[in-house]
Amino acid sequence: MSQPDTTYTPSQPDVEEGIEYWSTQPASYDGVLGGFGSGLMPELSTVPSAIRPLKTPPAHTRRTRALDVGAGVGRVTSDVLLHLVSDVVLVEPVEGFVNEAWKRGASSAEGILVEDSSHARWKGIQDKTKSVTVLQGTLQALDPLHPLADPTTKLLGRLGYEPAEEDLESGFDVIWCQWCLGHLSNVDLVAFFKRCRQGLRDPDNSIIVVKENLCHNAADGGPETVFDPSDSSLTRSDLAWKKAFTRAGLTLVHEQVQRGFPVGLYEVRM
């Protein structure tokens, strides 16, 4: 009889294992924030940037577009992106989360949402001035320029504003990646960033926002990547992130540490 191999631990994220983990979490702000959704951080959602347009006044009159990846129940879409842009495309692989995001958006469209701290009415949806398109799919499969090209990505629908012409393949002014890029291996991360770069509408003004937990750099001062078997994800250090940005041909234009978290958690950087 062969011995079961108990010493083997995968050191790279596994898509299915990641999705399995998140499927066990409640479809709520608390769920996507690992239990830190309520009480601790209300001040974090009231940063002034969340209610300011990207540029005042815009030099153009065209609608602005954002992509929210690994979007969970649509927290970033609801509380940040719809305050900044006209149209949002939300992508999330976990059935319970993406259905909850759709439900929240649809309730906003019908005006039946009870507002509390974690159920804000999605701005511009009921009056159809803004839109949210909801897709179910993974980062690994997603090409921002052709969001539905991969057969595993599914369109749930579109809420709010309806364009005269289909705009799903017109690229993005902002691609927002928050607390989900750990589900990509280093190779997949660089490939994803490269596809994101291609999916930016204006190379001089469009941005990719990465907001993630950071571990410390290695003892020798080099990049560090730590595998977490509980959700099959990687936590990267500052230099590991910067290495990935460079490899993907991206330019770091701004970085900031998120303040206001309790001590003992990973540092969070944008």
Ligand code: SAH
């Ligand atoms: N960005 C959201 C959710 C963070 S929780 C927010 O800040 O509120 C992490 C999210 O990553 C979960 O919704 C989880 O389902 C998603 N995720 C896990 N594996 C993924 C993958 N392979 N591709 C895209 N998203 C993934």
